[in-house]
Amino acid sequence: MRNPTRALSRAGPILFGGAIGESSWGSCMTGVIGRRLGEDRAQAAFTFSFEGEAIQAWPGETIAAALMASGQVHLRDAEDGSARGVVCGIGACWECRCIVDGAANTRACMTEARPGMVVARQHGVGR
Numbered sequence: 001m002r003n004p005t006r007a008l009s010r011a012g013p014i015l016f017g018g019a020i021g022e023s024s025w026g027s028c029m030t031g032v033i034g035r036r037l038g039e040d041r042a043q044a045a046f047t048f049s050f051e052g053e054a055i056q057a058w059p060g061e062t063i064a065a066a067l068m069a070s071g072q073v074h075l076r077d078a079e080d081g082s083a084r085g086v087v088c089g090i091g092a093c094w095e096c097r098c099i100v101d102g103a104a105n106t107r108a109c110m111t112e113a114r115p116g117m118v119v120a121r122q123h124g125v126g127r
C-alpha cells in the first residue's frame with residue numbers, strides 16, 4: 001500500500017505538525033497559505049527583509065503569507081534546534097514566531113507586513 005506521507009514529502013517543503021520535513025500536511029498547506037489571490041492588485045507591492053533577503057509583500061498580507069509566497073518556510077528554530085514554520089495560520093500554535101523589528105515571539109501569521117520592516121528567524125525562545 002502506498003504511504004501518503006512519503007508521497008507528500010517528495011513533493012516539496014513540509015512544515016506542518018512539527019519539524020519541517022516530518023509532516024504529511026505541509027506541502028498542501030504551503031500551497032494554500034502561500035498562494036496570492038492575484039498579482040493585479042490596485043496597491044503597489046513593497047518589500048521587507050527576512051534574514052537579509054528582500055521579501056515582496058502587498059498591503060494587507062501577513063508576514064507569513066509573504067514569506068511563504070517567497071519560498072521561505074523555515075521561520076524559526078525550536079529549542080531542540082529543529083526547523084519550524086507555519087502550522088495553523090490562525091495564531092493558535094505559535095510555531096511561526098519570528099523576531100520582527102527587534103521584538104521576539106512575534107507571530108508571523110498574525111502580523112501584517114509593513115514596508116521596511118526587519119524580520120529575522122528566531123532561535124529557541126528568543127531571549
Ligand code: FES
Pocket residue numbers: 085086087088089090091092093094095096097107108109110
Ligand atoms: S502559524 Fe500558528 S500561530 Fe502562526
